[in-house]
Amino acid sequence: MAQVSKEFRIGALVLVGLILLVLGVNYMKGFNPFAASNTYYAHYEEIDGLAVSNPVLVNGFKVGQVTQVKFSESGNGSLIVSFDIEESALQLNRDTKAKITSNDLFGTKAIDLIYGTSEELAQPGDTLLSELEVGIAEAVRIELMPLKTKTDQLIDGVDDILENLKAVFEADATLGLPTAFESIQRTVESLEQTSLKLDAMVAENRSTLQNIFKNVDGITSNLKNHNDDLSNVMENFSEISDSLAASNFAQTIHRANSALTQVDEITRKINNGEGSLGQLVNSDSLHNGLVATNLELQYLINDLYLNPWRYVRVSVFGKKQEKSLSNKELKKLRDIIDEELDKRSSDDL
Known part of the structure; x- marks a missing residue:
């Protein structure tokens, strides 16, 4: 070996x-x-400090980590983030969002997977929807923006006040200050005198004011005590108004207008001399005729009184005899003539 x-x-x-x-x-x-894992991708315009090995979370539980961050092939500066999910039993929807969030107070980033509503499942290697959470610095900046705006406005207001004070205390402007202070003092004194006069007036008329308030209290008490009566009065007025509404008041007014129109037409005809009444009112011929007839009748009556035998003759045995009328016969003859004149006057009218 x-x-x-x-x-x-x-x-x-x-x-x-x-x-x-x-x-x-x-x-x-x-x-x-x-360990077995599934790889997914997400496309971001910016990742706000996300780095390789940052955790991938689902409902706060770590299920994977970021494995790669690179620029996209489009060359516009966008980024492609690759991350592995080690939980093989975890299934993601097609519309699941890979949201970059802050994982702690120090700004460590993580990808939080937020499930969607799609029933279709995402497959390993798919590109998920992306979203970027507003960072702590950005959130603080947004919250402080209104305060910054108000601070700028306050500073501008302070600058205006300082400029006005500077203009007031300039050499030319200070010349009118004593006069202004004297005017203010006179105004204050006048207000004090007015206040004293008001106090004296109130003290002098205290009893009158008390009587006025008592009268007002009495009036309000009477109104309160007669509340039922007032309610009855209002109900009566309501019933009257209902009765007027039910009585076809508009038709009555229309009829009255029609009657007035007819009266106006009659008056117009009388003024124009139409009809007997119009001729009687506007023409003098009938009046003159009546006056002439009256004169003739008067002449006739006088002649009857003076010479009655011209109109009435009495003959006895064929001989004409003159005879005077008695007083009773003269009275009867006068009544007959008056009755005939009244009858003719009524016929003419």
Whole structure:
């Protein structure tokens, strides 16, 4: 049997040591070359410090680690991240998101797998959806942005105040300060005097004010005590309004308007002299005729009184004899004439 040289044994021992060292270092990083794993990919515009051997988590539990980070072949600066999942029983949906998150307060990054709703499963070697969580620094910057804006506004306001104060205390501006202070003092004194007058007025009219408040209290008490009566009054008004609404008030108004229209038409015809009444009102001929007839009748009556034998003659035995009428006959004749005149007047109207 050939004897192994001392140099060969030393070399083999060094080689085995190196292999064990590499395996130990990778194992300390979480990489287990002897465990079965499935590789997946994700495409990112930026990875915010994600590095090889960073953990891959599902619901906070480590199921794998990042194995490779490289630039994409498009040359636009985007990155392709490869990660292995050692849990062979773990199944991922097609729309599962590989979200880069902060794993601790020191900013160590990790990939958090967030399940989707797709029923189709992702296969090893597929590229999953990607998402980047806002980092702590970015979140702090976003939270502090409103404070920074308000601080800038406050500084601008302080600058304006300082400029105004500088303008006030300049040599030319300070000349008007004594007058301004005197005006302010006079204003304050006037306000004090007004306050004293108000106090005196209130003291003088205290009893009057008390009576006013008592009257107001009495009025409110009466309103409260007669609340039921007021309710009845309101109900009565409501019933009246309902009755008016039910009585077809609009139709009544329409009829009244129609009647007024007819009256206006009649008045217009009278004014225009249409009809007997219009001629009587607007024409003087009928009036003049009545006056003339009245005069003639008066003449006739007077003639009857003076010469009755012109109209009434009495003949006895064929001989004409003149005989005067008695007072009773004259009265009867007068009544007959008056009755005939009244009858003719009513016929004319």
